[in-house]
Amino acid sequence: GAVVSQHPSWVICKSGTSVKIECRSLDFQATTMFWYRQFPKQSLMLMATSNEGSKATYEQGVEKDKFLINHASLTLSTLTVTSAHPEDSSFYICSARDHNKGSEQYFGPGTRLTVT
Amino acid sequence: QKEVEQDPGPLSVPEGAIVSLNCTYSNSAFQYFMWYRQYSRKGPELLMYTYSSGNKEDGRFTAQVDKSSKYISLFIRDSQPSDSATYLCAMSAGTSYDKVIFGPGTSLSVIP
Numbered sequence: 001g002a003v004v005s006q007h008p009s010w011v012i013c014k015s016g017t018s019v020k021i022e023c024r025s026l027d028f029q030a031t032t033m034f035w036y037r038q039f040p041k042q043s044l045m046l047m048a049t050s051n052e053g054s055k056a057t058y059e060q061g062v063e064k065d066k067f068l069i070n071h072a073s074l075t076l077s078t079l080t081v082t083s084a085h086p087e088d089s090s091f092y093i094c095s096a097r098d099h100n101k102g103s104e105q106y107f108g109p110g111t112r113l114t115v116t
Numbered sequence: 117q118k119e120v121e122q123d124p125g126p127l128s129v130p131e132g133a134i135v136s137l138n139c140t141y142s143n144s145a146f147q148y149f150m151w152y153r154q155y156s157r158k159g160p161e162l163l164m165y166t167y168s169s170g171n172k173e174d175g176r177f178t179a180q181v182d183k184s185s186k187y188i189s190l191f192i193r194d195s196q197p198s199d200s201a202t203y204l205c206a207m208s209a210g211t212s213y214d215k216v217i218f219g220p221g222t223s224l225s226v227i228p
Contacts, residue, residue, distance in 0.1 A: 006159075042220070043204065043219070043221050044218050049215070105206075105216055106162060109158055109159045
Protein backbone atom coordinates (compact mmCIF):
# COMPACT_ATOMS: atom_id res chain seq x y z
CA GLY A 1 0.00 0.00 0.00
CA ALA A 2 0.84 3.72 -0.02
CA VAL A 3 2.08 3.95 -3.57
CA VAL A 4 2.68 7.29 -5.23
CA SER A 5 3.38 7.56 -8.92
CA GLN A 6 4.81 10.41 -10.96
CA HIS A 7 4.67 11.07 -14.64
CA PRO A 8 6.78 11.58 -16.60
CA SER A 9 9.87 10.08 -15.01
CA TRP A 10 12.07 12.31 -17.11
CA VAL A 11 11.52 15.14 -19.54
CA ILE A 12 13.67 17.36 -21.71
CA CYS A 13 12.22 20.64 -22.87
CA LYS A 14 13.38 23.79 -24.57
CA SER A 15 13.88 27.04 -22.73
CA GLY A 16 10.69 29.09 -22.62
CA THR A 17 8.27 26.18 -22.80
CA SER A 18 6.08 24.82 -20.00
CA VAL A 19 6.17 21.36 -18.50
CA LYS A 20 3.51 19.59 -16.46
CA ILE A 21 4.36 16.87 -13.95
CA GLU A 22 1.64 14.65 -12.47
CA CYS A 23 1.64 13.08 -9.04
CA ARG A 24 -0.89 10.39 -8.16
CA SER A 25 -1.62 8.47 -5.00
CA LEU A 26 -2.64 5.04 -6.24
CA ASP A 27 -4.11 3.33 -3.21
CA PHE A 28 -4.97 6.01 -0.70
CA GLN A 29 -6.53 9.43 -0.54
CA ALA A 30 -3.93 12.15 -0.35
CA THR A 31 -5.39 14.98 1.65
CA THR A 32 -2.07 16.78 1.41
CA MET A 33 0.55 16.64 -1.30
CA PHE A 34 4.02 18.16 -1.27
CA TRP A 35 6.35 19.17 -4.05
CA TYR A 36 10.10 19.12 -3.58
CA ARG A 37 13.08 19.77 -5.75
CA GLN A 38 16.45 18.21 -5.25
CA PHE A 39 19.76 19.22 -6.77
CA PRO A 40 22.52 16.62 -7.17
CA LYS A 41 23.90 15.42 -3.83
CA GLN A 42 21.67 17.82 -1.90
CA SER A 43 18.68 17.21 0.28
CA LEU A 44 15.05 17.79 -0.51
CA MET A 45 13.89 21.38 -0.72
CA LEU A 46 10.19 21.82 -0.05
CA MET A 47 8.62 24.03 -2.71
CA ALA A 48 4.96 23.98 -1.78
CA THR A 49 2.23 22.20 0.11
CA SER A 50 -1.16 21.64 -1.40
CA ASN A 51 -4.36 20.52 0.22
CA GLU A 52 -7.12 19.09 -1.94
CA GLY A 53 -9.48 21.75 -3.17
CA SER A 54 -7.52 24.74 -1.91
CA LYS A 55 -4.66 26.90 -3.10
CA ALA A 56 -1.13 25.70 -2.57
CA THR A 57 1.07 27.23 0.10
CA TYR A 58 4.47 28.12 -1.30
CA GLU A 59 7.73 28.23 0.60
CA GLN A 60 9.65 31.46 0.79
CA GLY A 61 11.58 32.13 -2.38
CA VAL A 62 9.46 29.87 -4.60
CA GLU A 63 7.65 31.79 -7.35
CA LYS A 64 4.02 30.74 -7.38
CA ASP A 65 3.48 32.13 -10.87
CA LYS A 66 6.33 30.04 -12.20
CA PHE A 67 5.52 26.81 -10.40
CA LEU A 68 1.78 26.30 -10.74
CA ILE A 69 0.32 23.65 -8.49
CA ASN A 70 -3.12 22.16 -8.78
CA HIS A 71 -4.57 19.60 -6.37
CA ALA A 72 -7.97 19.05 -7.90
CA SER A 73 -8.72 15.64 -6.45
CA LEU A 74 -7.71 13.45 -3.53
CA THR A 75 -5.48 11.37 -5.78
CA LEU A 76 -3.93 13.84 -8.19
CA SER A 77 -1.72 16.91 -7.97
CA THR A 78 0.08 18.59 -10.84
CA LEU A 79 3.10 20.86 -10.95
CA THR A 80 3.52 23.02 -14.05
CA VAL A 81 6.87 24.70 -14.57
CA THR A 82 6.06 27.69 -16.74
CA SER A 83 8.53 29.37 -19.08
CA ALA A 84 11.22 26.94 -18.04
CA HIS A 85 14.86 28.00 -18.00
CA PRO A 86 18.03 25.91 -17.70
CA GLU A 87 18.31 26.81 -14.01
CA ASP A 88 14.98 25.01 -13.47
CA SER A 89 16.66 21.74 -14.42
CA SER A 90 16.38 19.57 -11.35
CA PHE A 91 14.86 16.45 -9.85
CA TYR A 92 11.25 17.15 -8.82
CA ILE A 93 9.68 14.81 -6.29
CA CYS A 94 6.16 14.78 -4.95
CA SER A 95 4.94 13.18 -1.78
CA ALA A 96 1.50 12.51 -0.41
CA ARG A 97 0.03 12.19 3.03
CA ASP A 98 -3.26 10.84 4.27
CA HIS A 99 -3.96 12.91 7.35
CA ASN A 100 -6.03 10.08 8.81
CA LYS A 101 -2.82 8.08 9.04
CA GLY A 102 -0.52 10.54 10.76
CA SER A 103 2.62 12.25 9.54
CA GLU A 104 4.06 9.65 7.16
CA GLN A 105 4.73 10.98 3.71
CA TYR A 106 5.01 8.63 0.77
CA PHE A 107 7.17 9.77 -2.07
CA GLY A 108 6.86 9.38 -5.78
CA PRO A 109 9.81 8.17 -7.85
CA GLY A 110 10.67 11.68 -9.01
CA THR A 111 10.82 13.47 -12.35
CA ARG A 112 14.08 14.60 -13.82
CA LEU A 113 13.63 17.82 -15.76
CA THR A 114 16.28 19.05 -18.14
CA VAL A 115 15.78 22.42 -19.80
CA THR A 116 17.99 23.04 -22.82
CA GLN B 117 21.00 26.66 14.02
CA LYS B 118 19.16 24.43 11.57
CA GLU B 119 16.08 22.66 12.85
CA VAL B 120 17.47 19.24 11.93
CA GLU B 121 21.15 18.41 11.69
CA GLN B 122 22.65 15.31 10.16
CA ASP B 123 26.22 14.44 9.27
CA PRO B 124 26.28 14.25 5.46
CA GLY B 125 29.10 11.70 5.39
CA PRO B 126 30.03 9.99 3.21
CA LEU B 127 30.12 6.99 5.50
CA SER B 128 31.87 3.88 4.22
CA VAL B 129 31.66 0.54 6.04
CA PRO B 130 32.53 -3.09 5.21
CA GLU B 131 29.75 -5.54 4.50
CA GLY B 132 28.36 -7.05 7.69
CA ALA B 133 29.17 -4.03 9.87
CA ILE B 134 26.67 -2.34 12.16
CA VAL B 135 25.86 1.14 10.89
CA SER B 136 24.77 3.99 13.12
CA LEU B 137 23.12 7.03 11.58
CA ASN B 138 22.11 9.99 13.69
CA CYS B 139 20.22 13.25 13.69
CA THR B 140 19.82 16.02 16.21
CA TYR B 141 17.05 18.56 16.28
CA SER B 142 16.14 21.74 18.08
CA ASN B 143 12.34 21.84 18.09
CA SER B 144 10.99 20.15 21.21
CA ALA B 145 7.52 20.00 19.62
CA PHE B 146 8.58 17.23 17.24
CA GLN B 147 6.84 13.98 18.13
CA TYR B 148 6.90 11.94 14.95
CA PHE B 149 10.21 10.71 13.59
CA MET B 150 10.92 9.03 10.30
CA TRP B 151 13.84 7.57 8.41
CA TYR B 152 13.88 7.46 4.64
CA ARG B 153 16.27 5.71 2.27
CA GLN B 154 16.97 7.26 -1.11
CA TYR B 155 18.82 5.53 -3.88
CA SER B 156 20.46 7.66 -6.52
CA ARG B 157 17.93 9.28 -8.88
CA LYS B 158 14.97 7.75 -7.04
CA GLY B 159 12.37 9.11 -4.66
CA PRO B 160 12.84 8.55 -0.90
CA GLU B 161 11.40 5.36 0.56
CA LEU B 162 9.97 5.31 4.08
CA LEU B 163 11.95 2.88 6.26
CA MET B 164 10.87 3.57 9.82
CA TYR B 165 8.22 5.66 11.52
CA THR B 166 8.18 6.21 15.27
CA TYR B 167 6.20 8.26 17.71
CA SER B 168 7.77 9.92 20.76
CA SER B 169 10.72 8.35 22.60
CA GLY B 170 11.73 4.72 22.49
CA ASN B 171 12.93 2.02 20.14
CA LYS B 172 11.38 0.37 17.15
CA GLU B 173 12.79 -2.63 15.34
CA ASP B 174 12.03 -3.90 11.85
CA GLY B 175 14.24 -6.64 10.53
CA ARG B 176 17.82 -5.38 10.38
CA PHE B 177 16.76 -1.82 11.17
CA THR B 178 16.30 -0.29 14.62
CA ALA B 179 15.17 3.29 15.18
CA GLN B 180 15.80 5.01 18.49
CA VAL B 181 14.39 8.30 19.69
CA ASP B 182 15.63 10.19 22.74
CA LYS B 183 13.45 13.25 23.06
CA SER B 184 15.21 14.45 26.19
CA SER B 185 18.44 14.78 24.21
CA LYS B 186 16.69 15.69 20.94
CA TYR B 187 18.58 12.88 19.26
CA ILE B 188 17.45 10.10 16.96
CA SER B 189 19.33 7.16 15.54
CA LEU B 190 18.94 4.47 12.93
CA PHE B 191 20.96 1.28 13.32
CA ILE B 192 21.48 -1.14 10.47
CA ARG B 193 22.69 -4.60 11.44
CA ASP B 194 24.55 -6.94 9.09
CA SER B 195 24.84 -4.20 6.49
CA GLN B 196 24.66 -5.21 2.85
CA PRO B 197 25.92 -3.55 -0.33
CA SER B 198 22.26 -3.00 -1.23
CA ASP B 199 22.01 -0.71 1.81
CA SER B 200 24.27 1.78 0.02
CA ALA B 201 22.10 4.88 -0.31
CA THR B 202 21.42 8.24 1.26
CA TYR B 203 19.50 8.09 4.52
CA LEU B 204 17.31 11.04 5.48
CA CYS B 205 15.85 11.61 8.90
CA ALA B 206 12.59 13.53 9.09
CA MET B 207 10.35 14.77 11.85
CA SER B 208 7.10 16.51 12.52
CA ALA B 209 5.13 17.97 15.38
CA GLY B 210 2.38 15.72 14.18
CA THR B 211 -0.77 17.68 13.70
CA SER B 212 -2.53 16.80 10.48
CA TYR B 213 -1.13 19.59 8.37
CA ASP B 214 2.27 20.09 9.99
CA LYS B 215 5.30 20.31 7.79
CA VAL B 216 7.74 17.45 7.89
CA ILE B 217 11.29 18.70 8.29
CA PHE B 218 14.03 16.68 6.64
CA GLY B 219 17.67 16.40 7.53
CA PRO B 220 20.18 16.86 4.71
CA GLY B 221 20.86 13.10 4.51
CA THR B 222 23.84 10.85 5.16
CA SER B 223 25.45 9.06 2.23
CA LEU B 224 26.28 5.44 3.10
CA SER B 225 28.44 3.02 1.13
CA VAL B 226 28.67 -0.63 2.17
CA ILE B 227 31.75 -2.19 0.65
CA PRO B 228 31.59 -5.90 -0.27
